[in-house]
């Protein structure tokens with residue numbers, strides 16, 4: 683399904699031109715127009731899903747395969763020192779466009795990119811009951 687009001691649907695399906703580094707029947711990977719670092723790519727599914735919760739299992743399982751292909755090719759060309767592969771769900775998590783997209787962000791020694799956070803104390807670790815509930819739901 684394509685959402686006709688979604689800019690990432692239009693880009694993923696070629697209605698809006700983009701600098702494409704990878705495309706197959708399900709995905710298009712493009713240069714981010716507001717990159718965090720040199721070579722920042724985002725991978726867009728051609729089917730609209732706002733976030734991981736809406737995404738099909740097929741797209742969810744394939745997006746990381748695409749990320750591996752793109753990151754491997756980028757590493758050969760850009761010779762980066764590391765790479766962050768990340769994906770945000772919800773405004774609080776930093777999502778700004780509500781069409782699922784996976785970031786591939788090359789990292790270079792002495793770059794200015796940060797994803798810093800303070801580690802919580804031991805008291806903030808989940809309790810056994812929460813772990814059991816999550817495990818039961820996740821495993822079905």
Ligand SMILES: [Zn+2]
Nearest residue numbers: 688691730781
């Ligand atoms: Zn969309």
